[in-house]
Amino acid sequence: MDKVVNKEKELRKEQRIPFESYIYYSTEHQLYEGEIKNYSTTGLFVKTSDKHSVGQTLNFILPYAIEKDAKRLGEVIWQNTEGIGVELSVVEKF
Numbered sequence: 001m002d003k004v005v006n007k008e009k010e011l012r013k014e015q016r017i018p019f020e021s022y023i024y025y026s027t028e029h030q031l032y033e034g035e036i037k038n039y040s041t042t043g044l045f046v047k048t049s050d051k052h053s054v055g056q057t058l059n060f061i062l063p064y065a066i067e068k069d070a071k072r073l074g075e076v077i078w079q080n081t082e083g084i085g086v087e088l089s090v091v092e093k094f
Helices: none
Strands: 017-026 030-041 045-047 055-063 071-079 085-094
Touching: 030 085, 045 071, 055 085
Parallel strands: none
Antiparallel strands: 017 030, 017 055, 030 045, 045 085, 055 071, 071 085
């Protein structure tokens, strides 16, 4: 397993792929905008200035997914001044 580039002692399960795209994501009550910098099948890094809590659940529609409008839930596993690290859950469809 590859170690996370972040200073924390987390391990990545999958190799990250560099990818840049704007993304909209939400909580139950608010819509946010960020920029994906890299992703894998199990997670992604979103560049954002918005503050989120570790453990917070976010809703994503992934622009790189094979299926159109692939919706994924993600849990914030870390946050720093550049953005958030998100662990993705199983695929859902609208």
